[in-house]
Amino acid sequence: MTVYGTGPQQDAPPAPGAGLTVREALELPCLSGARLVAGARGDGRRIRVVNIMEVPDIVRWMRGGELLLTTAYAVRDDVDALCALVPVLAERGLAGLGVKVGPYLSRLPPRMLRLADELGFPVVELPGGVMFNDILSEVIGTVLNRQALELEHSRAIHERLTRVAIGGGSYQDLMNVLLELSGCAAAVLDEHGAVLASAGAPPTDEPPAHSRTVHVDSRAAGSVGLWTATDHDDDTGLQGHAHRIVALEHATTVAATIAAQERAVTSREQRYRALMLMELVSRPPRDRAETVRRASAMGWNPWLPRAAVLLEVTDAQGASPCSELALEERLLPLARRAAGDDAVIWSCQGGLAMLVAADDALTDRCHAVHRAVTAAHPDWDVVVAAGTVRDDFADFHHSYAEAVETLTLGREVHGPDFCRGYAELGVYRLLGHLPDEELRRLVADALGPLLDYDRDHEGSLVDTLGAYLLHDRNGVAVAARLHIHYNTLRYRLRQIERLTGGLERTPMSRLQTELAVHARRMLTARDRG
Structure with missing residues (x-):
């Protein structure tokens, strides 16, 4: 984990120990005349x-x-x-x-x-x-002495601030020491500008006089700021301008260390929490009492009826738009506000998993999550898929399995951006109870000639039939969906009629063909999932 405290700065004062000013040099004996x-x-x-x-x-x-x-x-x-x-x-x-x-x-x-x-x-x-050698030796000697003093002051400041981190100190402990060293009001702020800790009552209506950015893992994680105490500061004392800047820079490095430590602890807690919740939604609990105890320790109520909800996002190329940590940081506040404070949310591959406290507004909450993420990231494709409500936490794994099926099937039917619940799957809920072997038999019986033709001629009659049925036999809409000419669609439909013996020949054959198209989509979704 990379931790450092330098970065964009509000001010760029002369570096401490950079020498003495011309004004100060004129006061030396060698330049008395x-x-x-x-x-x-x-x-x-x-x-x-x-x-x-x-x-x-x-x-x-x-x-x-x-x-x-x-x-x-x-x-x-x-x-x-x-x-x-x-x-x-x-x-x-x-x-x-x-x-x-x-x-x-x-x-x-x-x-x-x-x-x-x-x-x-x-x-x-x-x-x-005047002798040049006298000026040269005295001025350079004074500069070197000042540099040595500055280095000693810097070392003392560094050791004092580092003891805060080594001793497990908090941001507040760090700001108390920075106030003591600098004589200025000090505060550490998060990346959004909110004050995490302060000392010396910094004003809330004005920016700091000096600030440094805190970086963790090459990302800005906040800043440390100083508010100048007076307009007449002694530049030679510990509270002088140069030493303030040294103290600020060392404090920023220590703040970055504290931030990294807190992130590491949070990450471990989140991993433990995610593992526990994934265990809960993957299978029935082995010990109900132990599950209740662990749930209570995590701060959520296991007795509320809940539904599993999955949130996944992708970019225009169908890949994750950023790292898992960054994705969690961006999605979690949006999902929390939309799904409600009683929702249990954790990170999973490609997005978030949720156990949403169910009431009559479950569908509304899912759509609120979809709208919130889409509004914040309009260039992302957003999928929200929900299972059905379960009253007993021992049955949450059933709702989770339904959410997974809704997500995988939804991508096949609705594309990369949608919001659906398992209850909206319609006939797919029925087909979902059939084993893969039975679904393949149904597909082969009804669509076998079309599949053989597509295989032998590199055709797309099965996909054309699926689009035709999905768009309620609207030829214009189907041609637009498939990006083909309307006459090309008519030719393919005649081929389908010839190979199947007619889509409309009997109600039973029509039903079997449509079920087979849906069964094929379900098999494709299961294979991809």
Whole structure:
């Protein structure tokens, strides 16, 4: 199970430990005589490293975050080249430019300073007597010390938050610790934005100032958010902005771990529940008292009359539209609302199985389930098939078998999208009591010549007859259903008349032929099921 806490973010602050700002660097002893002469708006740029420029083409080797020091010797007589450096360095993401004024450059060109102000790119005037090596060693030393402190703070925050997960802590425990570390109101939300746990009373009418997405198995499972406490925060303390973000990111990782643990527990419980219910609907219970005890422990009433209902969905290609877990998460809330709170629902291959508390509205509930899923996923084919109501839980397996038969036969008769109950099967309920051997004999006696013709000529007379009877002998509707010309249909019907001796020759032969067509559909459905 993959667990991680990074993802789409509301904010993208400088990474903790990324260095010190230009403003902070100017307070170091090595830069005591330096002046920020342009680009003051960008004095918050962070210095990652210090470099020295003696030739202009060094710019192409810059990666961003550098404080670039220069005597401007290489461009001392070329004001245009010196001015052109500013936009290039700003675009490269450098922290700033320090130019030594004195031996080679008497003053910085006004045009260069105007460009720096426009771009918010810091330009620092260095006194002529300053040594580059002093700046380089002190600035880099300060950056490395800060990085070490940041790493230590990050490790401490990580250990503190990780103890919550190791100790079996809840979301609430995690938010309490995050509040303590950050000084900000905090909350963990599910994927729909509902608050699962919070600390510090975060406002309900505004989004968090900072948030991170929780991922479990590469899927968004929610988020962790912080609401900024004040507008004047100390960036050097544990409750400073950088450390808040570190705490938030570590808390998000721990939240993902808790979410994964909860899903694992839920999954085990659901598997146990599904196995128990499948056992109940597969055969009569061996021990009624034990079944009642286990049912009560699962929180459902075994004494209500119920009917088994199957819900299956497929995409346009006839396959499952998503993984079993994702399918359950999408279908369960829809089925719960439509079938009623007293329905017992569990996951099965391709959809859901249900034991719906039966009353006069069973048919309405089934159609409500079909409508709910179809409305939420109009690109899916939805099948809802119900068995008959059984008063005793020991007979639920009969209702389940009827639901299975309704589903498999319904796909053969009605296609990939329908809602039917076993009571609506009509003649198929009668044929369903016959063994396969008897059904095959009926098919062979009534349709044998047509089956032989189709086999020898790669024809489709049996399918044509089935469609003809299904559409009440409406030739136009049958031709449209089979996607053939009306004259082609007439030719096939003449062939059927010739091979069978006439569909309408006697009432008994007509009845036998129609029963045989239905029997063949039932056999096909059983084979596919």
